[in-house]
Amino acid sequence: MLDDFMTRAALAGIGTALAAAPLGCFVVWRRMAYFGDATSHAAVLGVALSLAFALPVYAGALIVALVMATAVTSMSERGHAVDT
CATH class of the missing domain: 1.20.5 (Single alpha-helices involved in coiled-coils or other helix-helix interfaces)
Structure with missing residues (x-):
């Protein structure tokens, strides 16, 4: 089958x-669509960097995505719009 x-x-x-x-x-x-978009693209960057430096892919993607999430959150706390 x-x-x-x-x-x-x-x-x-x-x-x-x-x-x-x-x-x-x-x-x-x-209204956080751009937050999700930025975090997912950061994860792709983390995968590329971890492959380039022969590091574990999951760890690289997670670290870079968390850094980007922290950056976007800090920008939204300063008054910048998270989404339009």
């Missing part, structure tokens, strides 16, 4: 959708 790989891929996709959908709605309701 279905290949084992396809079954696992479908289950992973459904699990990701169930986890990400409420978070996406929360981000839009709080």
Whole structure:
């Protein structure tokens, strides 16, 4: 019927959708779409830097994303708009 790989891929996709959908709605309701966009792009930068320096990818992405989240949060506390 279905290949084992396809079954696992479908289950992973459904699990990701169930986890990400409420978070996406929360981000839009709080008018923080640019916050999520900046954090996700920072995670890509963290992946690229960790691959370039032969470091663990997960740790590099997490560290750079947390630094960006802290920077965006500090800017929003100073009065800069998080989202338009």
